[in-house]
Amino acid sequence: MDGIMCKRNALLFVAGFFIITFILSMALKHAPTQREIAGDTARPQLQDAAVEPGQVLPGKGEASESGGSGPVINLPWENEPAFLEAQIKVQAPIMMAAYKTVLRDPLPGEEENVHLGASLLKGRTVGPGQVFSQNSSIGPYSAERGFKEGPTYVGSQLMITTGGGVCKIASTLYNVAGLSNLPIVERHAHGMPVPYVPYGQDATVSFGIKDLKFYNNTGFPILIWAQGIDNTLYIAFYGQEKPRQIEWQHQIDKHIKSYTVYHYNPELLGGEERVAVEGMDGAVVRSWVKVYGEDGSFELRPMGVSFYSPLPRVVERGTVKKANSQP
Numbered sequence: 001m002d003g004i005m006c007k008r009n010a011l012l013f014v015a016g017f018f019i020i021t022f023i024l025s026m027a028l029k030h031a032p033t034q035r036e037i038a039g040d041t042a043r044p045q046l047q048d049a050a051v052e053p054g055q056v057l058p059g060k061g062e063a064s065e066s067g068g069s070g071p072v073i074n075l076p077w078e079n080e081p082a083f084l085e086a087q088i089k090v091q092a093p094i095m096m097a098a099y100k101t102v103l104r105d106p107l108p109g110e111e112e113n114v115h116l117g118a119s120l121l122k123g124r125t126v127g128p129g130q131v132f133s134q135n136s137s138i139g140p141y142s143a144e145r146g147f148k149e150g151p152t153y154v155g156s157q158l159m160i161t162t163g164g165g166v167c168k169i170a171s172t173l174y175n176v177a178g179l180s181n182l183p184i185v186e187r188h189a190h191g192m193p194v195p196y197v198p199y200g201q202d203a204t205v206s207f208g209i210k211d212l213k214f215y216n217n218t219g220f221p222i223l224i225w226a227q228g229i230d231n232t233l234y235i236a237f238y239g240q241e242k243p244r245q246i247e248w249q250h251q252i253d254k255h256i257k258s259y260t261v262y263h264y265n266p267e268l269l270g271g272e273e274r275v276a277v278e279g280m281d282g283a284v285v286r287s288w289v290k291v292y293g294e295d296g297s298f299e300l301r302p303m304g305v306s307f308y309s310p311l312p313r314v315v316e317r318g319t320v321k322k323a324n325s326q327p
Contacts, residue, residue, distance in 0.1 A: 069197050071179060072100045075234055077227055082123075087238060090125050092223040096243050097179035098236035101172045104195050106165070106231050109148030113165035115228035116146055121169065121235070126222045131185055134170055134205055134212040141166050141207055167204045168196060169226070170212040172235045174203040177214040178289050178303065180222075181243040185213035189306035193280040200250045200287035200306045245292040249300065254284040258310040268318030279313030 075098055077083045087093055103111060120138040141147045147166075167190070174187055175197065187203045188210045194202050203212045216222050220240040227234050258279030268274060287303040 067102065069101045070099065071175075072098050072234065075225075075236055076229060077225060077234075083225055086123055086223055086225070090221050090223045090238070092125075092221060092238035092240065094239055094242055096222070096237040096239050096241075097176050097246075098234065099172050099175040099179065100235075101168050101175075101196050101233045103165075103168060103231040103233070110165035110168075111228070111231060112148050113141070114168050114233050117141075117166045117169045118226040118228040118233060118235070121224055121226040124224045126216045126224070128216055128219050128221065131213055131215050132224075134166075134173060135207050136211075138166070138169070139205075139207040167194075167202075168233055169235070170203040170205045171197045171201065172226075172233055173212055173214075175201055176235050176237050178248070179243070179246045180237050180239075181246055181289070181291060182222075183215045183217055184303065185215050186211050187213075187304065189304075189308070191307075191309055192311045193282065193308045195278070195280065198248070198250070199283055199308065200285040200303070201248060202306070244294075247290040247292075248303075249288045249290050251286040252283055253286055253305075256282045256310055258282070258313055260313045260315055263314060263316050264319050265316040266319050268316060270318050272318040274316045275313065276316050277312070277314035280311040282308045282310035284308070 075095075103114065106114075117138050121134075124132075124137055126132045171194070174184070177184060178201075188205075189200075190202050190204045193199055196202075204210060205212055218239060218241065223238040225236050225238065258281050260279065263276070265274070283306075285306045285308070287306065288300040289303055290298050290300055292298045
């Protein structure tokens with residue numbers, strides 16, 4: 001229980017540094033080099049190797065059955081009667097795309113909110129010509145509807161709010177919609193990088209303020225299926241046709257390294273240190289999806305520009321001196 005409280009206090013401490021974060025983020029305008037961002041990993045990081053200005057960096061588009069976030073082929077519900085019945089009812093026999101998001105060290109309430117949101121999302125259909133809205137489909141994210149307190153990014157602040165964690169659903173939906181070659185109507189990046197999807201592939205929501213929306217431009221209904229298992233969220237779209245092959249691409253326009261802040265913890269001994277929150281570098285990221293044709297040609301569809309302030313690394317330091325040992 002002490003470990004959980006320490007982690008929660010550390011996140012609240014990060015929120016208190018949002019002014020410093022904002023000031024440092026202004027340095028993005030003066031960042032002298034560009035850095036490459038890793039692809040689909042559980043905790044994406046900016047790499048040390050610089051890239052040429054304007055160089056396009058490919059994101060990983062192949063299926064990922066490893067322990068990190070990424071596209072997937074094998075899904076946990078494939079033989080469940082309820083899912084098979086829904087496919088027949090909606091006439092959606094073909095999986096268009098699927099993505100899994102791995103939550104790293106989720107806080108109390110975060111995992112529960114993701115599981116609840118997935119259960120509310122499961123079985124939703126989007127008819128031809130319709131716009132899907134996450135807020136309209138599974139919101140509001142209130143205690144009355146069973147949502148717990150969890151971590152939420154508000155601009156460049158990390159806070160604890162009711163329903164915190166549902167942004168993992170938005171980010172996963174955003175990736176599935178992108179891989180399904182569906183137009184994105186509304187999407188908002190987090191103010192800070194997140195550790196569960198690559199830079200440029202995240203999405204945040206806030207009921208009544210920010211939403212994740214996509215448009216069904218196909219001629220058939222789309223069935224959405226979702227499930228949370230432990231710290232992993234799975235979402236897939238089903239329809240009547242397989243979309244063209246899709247790959248993410250990202251260009252890093254600006255980059256700024258993370259920084260370290262220190263927080264004194266009376267539970268630690270003097271001279272003892274403990275990393276409470278791992279930092280992540282900030283960046284300005286321009287993204288596309290690369291849509292391939294049957295003949296091997298391709299076109300780049302812009303997916304917008306994402307701005308990320310650096311997430312500080314939080315280190316706790318002890319304040320209690322060690323008692324002198326007696327012989």
